Amino acid sequence: MKGLFSAKWLTFYGGTIAFVIALFSLVTNYGEANLKAQPKISGRYKLSATDLPGCLRGKDLILSIDQSGVYLNGSILETPHSTQEQTASKKKPSLTGKFRQPxxxxxxxxxxxxxxxxxxxxxxxxxxxxxxRGNLSLKDSASRFVAKLEEPSEIKK
Incomplete structure (x- = not known):
């Protein structure tokens, strides 16, 4: 017991604790400076396009996006759509992708x-x-579109 409180052991323990604190501080500062979470883009976006391709032509569409970090899941739904369709699209989204800002x-x-x-x-x-703002490609045809995030008050239940 007397050996644990000698100057040699106290110096060792003090140095080890100081090293761990310095390492923790260094990693924390690096993380705060260089590791930023992606902005939240989850929501429902009303699609607007002058000429949608193929089977989408003439339909009012909503792009629903769910986000987990850089990974995205989503669905395109016709408006109006039933609550059952919306629930099914949330449980099993038909679109997958990534978000690398922007x-x-x-x-x-x-x-x-x-x-x-x-x-x-x-x-x-x-x-x-x-x-x-971007391109929507269906089979061999593409169309430019703009989609605006719906406010929660605009979402019809």
Whole structure:
């Protein structure tokens, strides 16, 4: 017991504790300076396009996006849509992708849109606050679109 409180051991313990504190401080400062979370983009976006491709032509559409860090899941729904369709699209989203600020990429199928069930879709866009601008590709045709985030009061239940 007397050996544990000698000057040699106290110096060792003090040095070890100081090293751990310095290392923790260094890692914390690095994380705060260089590791930033992606901004939240989850929500429902009303799609506007002058000429949607193929089976989407003439339909009012909502792009629903769920976010987990850089990973995205989503669905495209026709408006109006039922609560059952919305619940099904949340449980099993048909689009997957990534978000690398400011670029957003989603791809998948459109099982909720009548006439588009087996169609492959790809969305590449950029986001500026609450507005998405980009290209929507369906089969061999593409269309430019703009989508605006709906406010919670605008969402019809």
């Amino acid at each position: 670029n957003l990429e989603l791809s998948g199928t459109l099982p909720q849109i009548q006439g588009c069930e087996n169609s492959q879709i790809s969305i590449q866009s950029t986001i500026d606050k609450t507005i998405l």
